[in-house]
Amino acid sequence: MSDKCDQNCNSCGENCSERKEKQTDFSAKLHEMSSIKKVICIVSGKGGVGKSLVTSLLAVTMNRRGHHTAILDADVTGPSIPKAFGINQKASASKQGLLPVKSRTNIDIMSINLLLENDTDPVIWRGPIIAGTVKQFWTDVIWRDIDFMFIDMPPGTGDVPLTVFQSIAVDGIIIVTSPQELVSMIVSKAVNMAKKMNIPIIGLVENMAFFKCPDCAKEYKIFGDSHIEEIAKKHHLGVLAKLPIDPQIAAACDQGLIESFNNDWLNYLAGILEKDGGK
């Protein structure tokens, strides 16, 4: 029996000979020195729709509005957060736990790329190891006085998102989509997963919704007409933001300067998050 036994086999992860019942509660305990008021997951039904971009911009927006903000990069096989923030240094540790790296504007960040020796090393791990790593970002990192944590989830509805939802106390999710064919089905999958896990859906964000010509200000729908309003209505959800295709934002991400990019795209969403408390 573990020295920490609280007689609750249901939530205990120890492989103990005296186990009385199967583990059904997979929730993981936040590090004892951490304090996080709100945890928001950014998800997408498929890859490449701009989930990491929305996570980064949302963290920057909330930080500018005076909230102490953090990003947990759960996209372990495709971690793009450190690059967008221009972070080159590695994470350090104290005796008590791992310490997130601070961005230029004081956003706390943890990502697998802050732990690997080389940023270009591929993470060739199986699902349970990846999921275990994300869990450790929750249990072993000291997240001090965080108002809003944003989790950049891996794309899809597979093993890792499932483990994250089971182990981390998530307050809500934001689903990112783009105006392409198949999106309706893919959003439905993400919505249904959240419903099955009993996690509140804050709403939808459409990325790459249009391109605004810098010369004549005409808007072009590069990926065709959007069906986001119908999809949102079908699931009784709100559309929280529509982001344009903007070459400047792509350049800012590539140069590690996302914090210097000025826009008001996510202000409405920020207001909704604030209304629900968190600071």
Ligand SMILES: Nc1ncnc2c1ncn2[C@@H]1O[C@H](COP(=O)(O)OP(=O)(O)OP(=O)(O)O)[C@@H](O)[C@H]1O
């Ligand atoms: N609105 C936009 N305008 C211009 N470039 C964009 C926009 N949204 C995303 N991009 C670019 O598209 C690429 C993919 O975006 P991002 O990494 O955010 O997607 P993702 O959904 O997180 O991808 P993955 O599922 O692979 O993790 C990045 O290079 C990003 O800079």
